[in-house]
Amino acid sequence: MTAWFTEDDLHEAAGGQSFQRGRDYVAAVADVAPTALGVRATVRGLDSYEVWLGRDGERLVGECSCPFGADGNFCKHCVAVGLVLLAEGPGPAAPEVDLAAYLRTLEHRELVELVLEQAGRDPALYQRLSLRAGSTGAPQVAVLRRQLDEALRVRGYLDDQATRGYARRAREVLDTVDELITSGHAPEARPLARSAVEGITAAMSTVDDSAGAVTGLYRRALWLYARACAAARPNPARLAEWLFRQRLDGPGWPAVELADFADSLGEAGLSAYRSLLRSACAAPAEDQVVLLRSMREQLAIVDGDLDARVDILAENVPNPKAFLDIVTLLHEAGQPAGAIRWAERGVEETGDPRLADVLVQSYMDGDRTADAVALREQALRSAPTRLSYANLRGTASLAGTWPADREAALDLLRAAAEDGGADELAGALLDDGEPGEAWLAAEKYGCGERAWLEVARAHGEAHPAEVLPGYRDALARCLERTGRDAYRAAAVLLEQVRDLSARCGELAAFEALVVRIRERHHRRPALLTELTRRGL
Numbered sequence: 450m451t452a453w454f455t456e457d458d459l460h461e462a463a464g465g466q467s468f469q470r471g472r473d474y475v476a477a478v479a480d481v482a483p484t485a486l487g488v489r490a491t492v493r494g495l496d497s498y499e500v501w502l503g504r505d506g507e508r509l510v511g512e513c514s515c516p517f518g519a520d521g522n523f524c525k526h527c528v529a530v531g532l533v534l535l536a537e538g539p540g541p542a543a544p545e546v547d548l549a550a551y552l553r554t555l556e557h558r559e560l561v562e563l564v565l566e567q568a569g570r571d572p573a574l575y576q577r578l579s580l581r582a583g584s585t586g587a588p589q590v591a592v593l594r595r596q597l598d599e600a601l602r603v604r605g606y607l608d609d610q611a612t613r614g615y616a617r618r619a620r621e622v623l624d625t626v627d628e629l630i631t632s633g634h635a636p637e638a639r640p641l642a643r644s645a646v647e648g649i650t651a652a653m654s655t656v657d658d659s660a661g662a663v664t665g666l667y668r669r670a671l672w673l674y675a676r677a678c679a680a681a682r683p684n685p686a687r688l689a690e691w692l693f694r695q696r697l698d699g700p701g702w703p704a705v706e707l708a709d710f711a712d713s714l715g716e717a718g719l720s721a722y723r724s725l726l727r728s729a730c731a732a733p734a735e736d737q738v739v740l741l742r743s744m745r746e747q748l749a750i751v752d753g754d755l756d757a758r759v760d761i762l763a764e765n766v767p768n769p770k771a772f773l774d775i776v777t778l779l780h781e782a783g784q785p786a787g788a789i790r791w792a793e794r795g796v797e798e799t800g801d802p803r804l805a806d807v808l809v810q811s812y813m814d815g816d817r818t819a820d821a822v823a824l825r826e827q828a829l830r831s832a833p834t835r836l837s838y839a840n841l842r843g844t845a846s847l848a849g850t851w852p853a854d855r856e857a858a859l860d861l862l863r864a865a866a867e868d869g870g871a872d873e874l875a876g877a878l879l880d881d882g883e884p885g886e887a888w889l890a891a892e893k894y895g896c897g898e899r900a901w902l903e904v905a906r907a908h909g910e911a912h913p914a915e916v917l918p919g920y921r922d923a924l925a926r927c928l929e930r931t932g933r934d935a936y937r938a939a940a941v942l943l944e945q946v947r948d949l950s951a952r953c954g955e956l957a958a959f960e961a962l963v964v965r966i967r968e969r970h971h972r973r974p975a976l977l978t979e980l981t982r983r984g985l
Contacts (some may be wrong), residue, residue: 459532467718473528492513603655635677639674682713773804776792776804797939859877859878891904944985
């Protein structure tokens with residue numbers, strides 16, 4: 450079969466990443482067969498996917514049954530099929546059959562018989578035609594309900610392949626419900642949409658939904674039911690009870706969004722929902738406490754009750770996330786003073802650095818720069834680290850008190866260095882762009898090897914002779930260890946020693962060092978191989 454597109458067309462349709470990945474699947478393409486407007490093929494692997502390539506005007510289009518393709522993307526499997534067609538070369542093109550022209554020559558009776566014959570062999574086509582037949586004219590709700598129940602019923606556990614077939618049937622059902630709502634038949638569509646939600650809910654525990662297709666259909670079914678209820682409002686108390694039970698006993702994810710049904714519920718329905726929720730919270734089952742709290746928060750959002758939302762979130766205090774959620778909520782509600790009070794309490798009770806960052810930003814936004822700097826200074830006194838020093842430097846710089854505050858901050862790090870915290874001091878000085886000061890601190894107080902090497906790299910740019918002896922010592926210590934990681938680290942250090950030796954005019958001493966290393970460690974072939982690979 451001759452391709453009607455170029456490789457550039459394929460690349461444009463798929464994008465660079467999918468195009469490159471598609472090359473790996475060319476050998477998996479099988480059963481390529483022509484259709485009216487393109488080709489159909491199967492791409493086989495751990496899973497098998499059905500692919501169709503065709504035309505949309507002058508544009509190359511493709512469909513695939515894989516999860517990525519099911520979302521409407523031109524996937525790697527489509528690319529693989531396209532590459533197979535391109536590989537066949539131009540050759541003599543087979544004449545295309547004009548099916549549309551042929552079908553127009555048939556009488557109505559012949560067309561009906563042809564479609565019915567195919568529907569008798571193709572369950573998917575039969576399903577689609579049955580759903581369409583039930584939704585034309587005055588919708589036949591009983592017929593559609595029967596078709597819907599049959600399409601969504603699950604018998605036994607469905608593996609990944611069977612789940613994809615189930616998802617296709619469910620998608621067609623939901624398309625029909627969507628058409629009913631759009632065409633002004635919301636009263637008839639409403640019970641069907643509710644049945645679809647319930648049917649998919651029942652199926653979710655018995656399908657392999659690792660691709661998330663059924664979860665997405667559940668979300669869509671809920672959205673369709675919300676649309677139908679908005680267009681044809683049901684009894685508000687009954688809707689409230691159904692939403693309550695679906696949220697409490699349903700799959701849990703995706704969550705039923707109460708806000709989607711707020712207008713349909715009205716005050717009467719919300720009052721009924723509130724009463725059900727209050728009763729459930731009076732004596733909650735242990736495994737429903739978190740869920741009921743989420744339902745109370747949803748209701749508070751619908752009610753526009755900010756205080757209730759804060760109270761609900763506060764039930765999780767002193768969890769740092771609870772404080773963060775409250776502070777974020779109050780900021781979004783335009784209550785910065787309340788946000789600051791909760792952030793201050795959170796920092797005091799948890800010491801969480803995320804809360805400290807939020808509080809500092811809140812102080813800065815409220816022109817309380819002195820309080821922001823004081824909070825950073827307190828954090829540095831509590832934990833004299835490179836990070837807390839950097840946080841103070843950043844905040845004080847914005848407040849205009851840096852570098853005046855620098856010496857006092859460094860004194861805190863120097864005091865910590867006396868007790869073995871020199872790594873933090875040296876790192877802070879490097880961050881300040883002071884490699885010379887960092888080197889002096891490392892020499893005076895002593896650093897761990899990783900920190901020393903970081904300082905030595907920076908100081909050695911201008912003073913290679915001062916750091917070269919220390920590099921040799923670090924290399925000797927590294928060579929005492931065994932294993933490939935140690936050998937790679939030793940080779941890297943030896944490369945750095947070579948560069949420093951060259952800058953100091955000591956290449957002869959370096960070459961002698963390499964000879965000694967090779968002689969001493971001649972029984973370590975992995976080390977020698979690593980050195981040879983690096984030209985050492």
